[in-house]
Amino acid sequence: MGKIKLNMTQIIHFIGIGGISMSGLAEVLKKDGYFVSGSDDMASDITNHLKSLGIEVNVPNAAENISEDTDLVVYTAAVRENNPEFQAAKRMNKRMMERAELLGEILKGYDHAICIAGTHGKTTTTSIFAEVALAAGLDPTISIGGHMGTDGSNYRVGQSSYFVMEACEYSNSFHHWHPHVGVILNIDADHLDFFGDLDGVVSSFRKFAENIRPGGLLVVRAGQPGLDIVTAGLECDVVTFALNQHEARFWVDDVEYDNLGRPSFDVMDGKQFLAHITLPLPGQYNMLNALACFAAAEWLGIDTQVTAQALMGAKGVKRRFQYKGTYNGAEIIDDYAHHPTEIQACLAAAKRTGRRVVCLFQPHTYSRTKNHLNEFVQSFDDADLIVLLPIYAAREPFDPSISSAVVTEMLNVKGSNSVHFNSFEKAEQYLRKNLHPNDMLITMGAGDVYKVGESLLST
Secondary structure, three states: OOOOOOOOOOEEEEEOOOOHHHHHHHHHHHHOOOEEEEEOOOOOHHHHHHHHOOOEEEOOOOHHHOOOOOOEEEEOOOOOOOOHHHHHHHHOOOEEEEHHHHHHHHHOOOOEEEEEEOOOOHHHHHHHHHHHHHHOOOOOEEEOOOOEOOOOOOEEOOOOOEEEEEOOOHHHHHHHOOOOEEEEOOOOOOOHHHHOOHHHHHHHHHHHHHOOOOOOEEEEEOOOOOHHHHHOOOOOEEEEEOOOOOOOOEEEEEEEEOOOOOEEEEEEEOOEEEEEEEOOOOOHHHHHHHHHHHHHHHHHOOOHHHHHHHHHOOOOEOOOOEEEEEEOOEEEEEEOOOOHHHHHHHHHHHHOOOOOEEEEEOOEOHHHHHHOHHHHHHHOOOOOEEEEOOOEOOOOOOOOOOOHHHHHHHHHHHOOOEEEOOOHHHHHHHHHHHOOOOOEEEEEOOOOOHHHHHHHHOO
């Protein structure tokens, strides 16, 4: 066995092994010497890859997939108690562990766990910090909730004591982890179906900060709601970052943008110049993400020039302002933005290009759309044309009180140019007629909106 110590455990079964996070954990444990099996509702490229590694994968979920000799059954928060494997594991009195709890146990085997949290930007920032750690020769294990632009994977198994991972706040998942370095990129009112209100979000990030190991580090953006609550009395170092010199220790100076919205800037530590960076990722928000990485890297003792060079070559992560191709002279970009703050940041970056910006948006969950309706209406100001698809329900039941038609009506009352369609096919037909050369089309949302852009490009 390797560095991961799971008491009295050798044979592990994953319910929903085809998920992007579960598959990465399965491979980490497989490479560390455990016998791993799993199941999913359907076969996919991910399950086929796991099979190629010698991991037994069954489709679909079925009670008989839980064997008598299984030591541990791992599941995600999305698995319901009526799942046949969940019920079988309960009947057989198997040891069961939610994915986040398992990650917490795994992290105990790593002296340098770096957990990157925040309401927005954590996937991209984890990816680019992973690139910094790799460039510095730290040989980290990596776990990300998206596909890295470097090689398309969402995980990497290293041989060192460094573990770089994305830390999700939903369902308080990151409360299971005790990092050496914790990063909080921002704090915003999101996932209110779970947290209730902004105070609930702040309290959750406070607990994450308290879990940082004594003598460790918290990197946090200045000016965030509840910052004093989050940082009060911590037993770790606290380092702040922001755009403005007067707000934080790490800040940016001499900022310029190119015609693709990509920033060049000086990284400053107080009054000390550290490096000049030209970032290959667009937008002010990516400049802040890079600044957080720089602050963490400096504290870890990574050479300044190594960090700067890694950031200037950063590939980022798929579905984050990702160029997909050109359709009849219109550039197609895909982005995961699904919260008003993310939408506003993405569209601001697009507007800097000087192109006409067309946004094809698929709202994500009824509760988020309803809870942030007014904020959504304000977030599209930098889009010249807004095309809305039906709400992507994800984990939620249908809610007839909110729809894309409601959002569209409010946008048009505000003076925006917005239309909505009840199918991908009708939206695609509209775009074929209304996209012009030199336009920028952004397919935006956390669901499957990207398929429209791919369909346009396939013809």
